[in-house]
Amino acid sequence: MSTIVSLPDQSTARLPKVSYLNKEYGLKSWLLTGDHKRIAMLYLISITFFFFIGGAMAALIRMELLTPPSDLLAADTYNKVFTAHGLIMVFFFLVPSVPATIGNFLIPIMVGAKDLAFPKINLLSWYLYIAAGTLMICVLTFGGVDTGWTFTTPLSTHYLNTNVVSAGLAVFIAGFSSIFTGLNFIVTIHRMRAPGMTWFRLPLFVWSHYAASILMVLGTPVLAITLVLVVLERTIGIGVFDPTKGGDPLLFQHLFWFYSHPAVYIMILPGMGVISEVISTFSRKRVFGYTAVAFSSVAIAVFGFFVWAHHMFIMGISNYSALVFSLLTMLVAVPSAIKIFNWSATLYKGSITFETPMLYAFGFLGLFTIGGLTGVFLGTLGMDIHLTETYFIVAHFHFVMVGGMLMAFLAGVHFWWPKMTGRMYPESVSKLAAVITFVGFVLTFFPQFVLGYLGMPRRYAAYPPEFQVLNVFSSAGATVLGVGYLLPMLYLTWSLKYGKIAGPNPWQATGLEWQIQSPPLTENFEETPIVTHEAYDYEWLESRKGSEVPTVG
Amino acid sequence: MDSHTLAAQTAETPHLELGHPPFLRHHFENVAQQREAATFGMWLFLLTEIMFFGGLFCAYLIFRNWYYPAFVAGSHSLHIWAGTLNTTLLIISSFTMAMAVHAAETRNRKPLLRWMILTIILGCGFLCVKAYEWHDEWVEHHVPGLNFSPVGFEHGTKAYPDDKLAPDMAEKTQVYFSLYFAMTGMHALHMIIGISLLIFLLIRARGGAYTAGHIAPIENFGLYWHFVDIVWIFLFPLLYLISRHQ
Numbered sequence: 110m111s112t113i114v115s116l117p118d119q120s121t122a123r124l125p126k127v128s129y130l131n132k133e134y135g136l137k138s139w140l141l142t143g144d145h146k147r148i149a150m151l152y153l154i155s156i157t158f159f160f161f162i163g164g165a166m167a168a169l170i171r172m173e174l175l176t177p178p179s180d181l182l183a184a185d186t187y188n189k190v191f192t193a194h195g196l197i198m199v200f201f202f203l204v205p206s207v208p209a210t211i212g213n214f215l216i217p218i219m220v221g222a223k224d225l226a227f228p229k230i231n232l233l234s235w236y237l238y239i240a241a242g243t244l245m246i247c248v249l250t251f252g253g254v255d256t257g258w259t260f261t262t263p264l265s266t267h268y269l270n271t272n273v274v275s276a277g278l279a280v281f282i283a284g285f286s287s288i289f290t291g292l293n294f295i296v297t298i299h300r301m302r303a304p305g306m307t308w309f310r311l312p313l314f315v316w317s318h319y320a321a322s323i324l325m326v327l328g329t330p331v332l333a334i335t336l337v338l339v340v341l342e343r344t345i346g347i348g349v350f351d352p353t354k355g356g357d358p359l360l361f362q363h364l365f366w367f368y369s370h371p372a373v374y375i376m377i378l379p380g381m382g383v384i385s386e387v388i389s390t391f392s393r394k395r396v397f398g399y400t401a402v403a404f405s406s407v408a409i410a411v412f413g414f415f416v417w418a419h420h421m422f423i424m425g426i427s428n429y430s431a432l433v434f435s436l437l438t439m440l441v442a443v444p445s446a447i448k449i450f451n452w453s454a455t456l457y458k459g460s461i462t463f464e465t466p467m468l469y470a471f472g473f474l475g476l477f478t479i480g481g482l483t484g485v486f487l488g489t490l491g492m493d494i495h496l497t498e499t500y501f502i503v504a505h506f507h508f509v510m511v512g513g514m515l516m517a518f519l520a521g522v523h524f525w526w527p528k529m530t531g532r533m534y535p536e537s538v539s540k541l542a543a544v545i546t547f548v549g550f551v552l553t554f555f556p557q558f559v560l561g562y563l564g565m566p567r568r569y570a571a572y573p574p575e576f577q578v579l580n581v582f583s584s585a586g587a588t589v590l591g592v593g594y595l596l597p598m599l600y601l602t603w604s605l606k607y608g609k610i611a612g613p614n615p616w617q618a619t620g621l622e623w624q625i626q627s628p629p630l631t632e633n634f635e636e637t638p639i640v641t642h643e644a645y646d647y648e649w650l651e652s653r654k655g656s657e658v659p660t661v662g
Numbered sequence: 663m664d665s666h667t668l669a670a671q672t673a674e675t676p677h678l679e680l681g682h683p684p685f686l687r688h689h690f691e692n693v694a695q696q697r698e699a700a701t702f703g704m705w706l707f708l709l710t711e712i713m714f715f716g717g718l719f720c721a722y723l724i725f726r727n728w729y730y731p732a733f734v735a736g737s738h739s740l741h742i743w744a745g746t747l748n749t750t751l752l753i754i755s756s757f758t759m760a761m762a763v764h765a766a767e768t769r770n771r772k773p774l775l776r777w778m779i780l781t782i783i784l785g786c787g788f789l790c791v792k793a794y795e796w797h798d799e800w801v802e803h804h805v806p807g808l809n810f811s812p813v814g815f816e817h818g819t820k821a822y823p824d825d826k827l828a829p830d831m832a833e834k835t836q837v838y839f840s841l842y843f844a845m846t847g848m849h850a851l852h853m854i855i856g857i858s859l860l861i862f863l864l865i866r867a868r869g870g871a872y873t874a875g876h877i878a879p880i881e882n883f884g885l886y887w888h889f890v891d892i893v894w895i896f897l898f899p900l901l902y903l904i905s906r907h908q
Binding site: 217222223224225226227228230288292293295296297299300301326327328329330331333334335337338341342345346347348349354355356357360364367632637 | 687688689690691695698699702703706707709710711713714715716717718720721724725728729732805806807808833834836837839840841843844848
C-alpha cells in the first residue's frame with residue numbers, strides 16, 4: 110500500500126537538542142509552566158486518567174447488563190455507576206478532550222504565535238480541572254451521586270441523600286476551567302495571528318476551535334448559575350425550581366439544556382477540526398469548499414444555541430414551542446451535512462493513503478453520519494415521543510460522542526504524536542487498534558439502536574429477558590472496544606522511547622506546525638513566520654522544499 | 663512628579679510601546695498587542711458574566727409574569743431608602759474607579775492610591791447596607807427555606823394596606839425572595855471578589871507598578887467594577903421599584 114510517510118534516515122537522525130520537553134527539567138518546571146505545549150501534555154495525561162475511570166464505570170454497566178436481573182450491582186449502585194460514567198465522561202473527558210490537549214498544543218502554533226494570549230490563565234485552567242477532578246473522585250469514593258449527569262430537579266434537590274452538592278460544585282469548577290480555555294482561544298485567534306495569517310488562511314482546525322470556544326464562553330456560565338441555584342435549593346431550600354413553593358422544575362430543564370445542548374457541539378466541533386486536517390493531508394488536496402466548512406462550524410455554534418428544548422419534548426413544554434424547536438433541530442443537520450459532503454468531496458480524486466489517523470477519520474465519517482442522522486429522527490416530534498429515554502437515545506449520542514469525538518481525538522493524537530513527541534507510533538499495531546476500535550464500537554452500540562426501538566428504557570439495572578441477546582452483543586462489543594482503547598495507550602507510551610525519529614514533517618503536511626522542528630521549541634518559532642499561502646496549499650509545500658520559511662527578524 | 667514632566671512622559675508613550683518595557687510578556691510582539699489582548703479578554707469575561715446573571719434575570723422575568731401580585735408585595739417590603747443609598751454608593755464608586763484609571767493613565771501614584779482606597783470604602787459601605795437589609799429580612803421571616811413565613815403578606819402592611827394576598831399567592835412571595843437572595847447574593851459575592859482584587863492591586867500600586875505605563879490591570883479591573891455596578895443598576899428597579907406608585 111502506498112504511503113506518504115517520509116522519515117529521516119534513522120541511522121543518523123537525532124531528536125533536536127533543545128525542545129519544549131527538555132528546555133527545563135524537574136517537576137516544578139512542569140507544574141508552574143506557562144508553556145501551552147507543556148500544559149497540553151499535563152491535560153493529556155489527566156484526561157487519559159479520567160477516561161479510564163469513566164471507562165471502568167462503563168465496563169461495570171455493561172457487565173451488569175449481561176443478564177436481565179439486577180444481580181452484579183444493586184439498583185442503587187447501578188444508578189451511581191451510570192451517573193459517575195456520565196459525569197466523568199462529559200465534564201472530565203469529552204469537553205476538554207481535543208481543545209485542552211491538541212487544541213492547546215496547536216492553536217498558537219497554527220496561528221503563528223509564541224503562546225496563547227494568557228499563559229497563566231491557561232495554567233489556572235488546568236489547576237481548576239484538577240481541583241474539580243479531585244473533588245469528583247472524592248464524591249465518587251465517599252458515597253457517590255445518583256442523579257444522572259443531568260442533576261434533574263426535584264430529584265436532585267429533594268429526593269436523594271447522595272453527594273449532590275459536592276458533585277455540583279465539582280462540575281461548577283470544571284466549568285470555569287472550560288471557560289478559561291475558550292476565552293484564551295478566542296483572544297489568541299483574534300489578536301495573535303502572525304503577519305499574513307488572515308482569517309481565511311487559518312487551518313479549519315482553528316475555525317472549529319473558534320466556534321467551540323464561543324459555545325464554551327457563552328454556554329458554560331448558564332450551567333454555573335443553574336448549579337448554584339440547585340445547590341442553594343438543596344442546602345437552604347430557596348424555591349426557584351421547587352413547585353411546592355411556586356418554583357418550576359421545567360425552568361431547571363430549560364437552563365440546564367441551554368448549556369448542555371451546546372455542550373455537545375463543544376465536544377464535537379474540535380473533533381471536526383481534526384478530521385478536516387487529517388482528510389486533507391492524506392488525500393493531498395485542499396479541503397473542498399474551505400469557506401463553507403469554516404462557516405458551517407460557526408453556523409453549528411449559532412444554531413446550537415436555539416435547539417435545547419428538543420431534550421424536553423415529553424416534559425410538558427407547549428406544542429407550539431416543541432414544533433419550533435423540532436424545526437430548528439433539523440436546521441443543525443444542514444451545516445453538519447455540509448461538512449460531511451465537503452470531506453467526501455475532498456476525498457474525491459484525491460491521492461488517498463491509509464495511515465492510522467486516516468483510518469480513524471474514516472471511522473469518524475461513517476459513525477458520525479449515523480449518529481447525526483439518528484439525531485434527525487430524534488428531533489422529529491412523533492419519533493421522539495416513542496424513542497426518548499430508551500436505548501435509542503443512548504446509541505445515538507454514543508455514535509456522536511464516542512464514534513465521532515473519540516475517533517477524532519484518537520485520529521488527532523496519532524496525527525500530531527510525531528509533532529508532540531518527535532517520535533512515530535508503531536504503524537501496523539496502530540492500524541490494528543483503529544480497526545479493533547471500529548469493530549468494537551459498532552458491535553457495542555449498534556444493537557442498542559434496535560433495543561431502543563423495541564422499547565428498552567435507559568437507566569435501569571434490570572430488563573426483560575427477551576432483550577438479553579442484543580445486550581450480550583453489546584457487552585461483548587464493549588470488551589473489544591476496551592482492547593481498542595488500551596492498545597494505543599500501551600504502544601504510544603512505548604513509542605516515547607523506542608519510536609522512530611519522526612523529523613519535522615513526516616506527513617508532508619502544509620500547516621505551520623509542520624514547518625518547525627518536532628518536538629517544537631518552547632517559543633515555537635525561531636522567528637515570527639510570515640504567511641504567504643492559503644491553508645492546505647500542497648503546491649506551495651512542493652515549491653518551498655529545500656528553501657526556508659520566510660520570516661521577520 | 664509635577665504636571666510638566668508628567669505631560670512630557672505621556673507624550674512619550676508611543677515610543678515606549680515600540681521598546682521592550684519590563685512588563686511586556688515574552689509572547690507578545692509589542693505593548694499595544696498585549697494591551698489589546700488583555701482588554702479583549704476582559705470584555706469576553708464580562709460576556710460570560712452577563713450569561714451568568716442572565717440565567718437569574720430569565721428566571722425573574724418568568725416568575726414576575728406569573729406571580730405579579732406576590733412580586734409587588736415582596737418588593738414593597740424592602741427598604742427603598744437602603745436600595746437608593748446603595749445605588750448612590752455604587753454610582754459614586756464607579757466614578758472614583760474611573761478617576762483611579764485616569765490617575766494611572768496620567769501616572770499619578772498618590773491620586774491613584776487615594777481613588778482606589780475611596781472605591782474600596784464605598785464598596786464596603788455598600789456591603790454593610792446590604793448586610794443590614796439581609797438581617798432585617800431575617801428578622802421579618804422573609805428568608806425562604808430557613809425561616810420563611812408568608813403570613814405577613816396575607817394582611818397587608820401599614821405603608822401598603824392594599825397588599826392583601828390570597829394564601830396561595832402569599833406563598834409565592836417565596837419565589838420573589840428566593841430570587842432576591844440569589845440575585846443580591848451573587849451580586850454581593852462579585853462585590854467581595856472585586857474588593858479583594860482591589861486590595862491586591864492597591865498593594866502593588868503602592869510600589870508604583872501601575873504608574874509607569876502598565877495600566878492594563880487597573881483599566882481592566884475598572885471594567886469589572888463598572889460591570890458589577892451595572893448589574894446593580896438593573897437589580898435595583900427590578901427588585902425594589904415594582905409598582906411603588908400604589
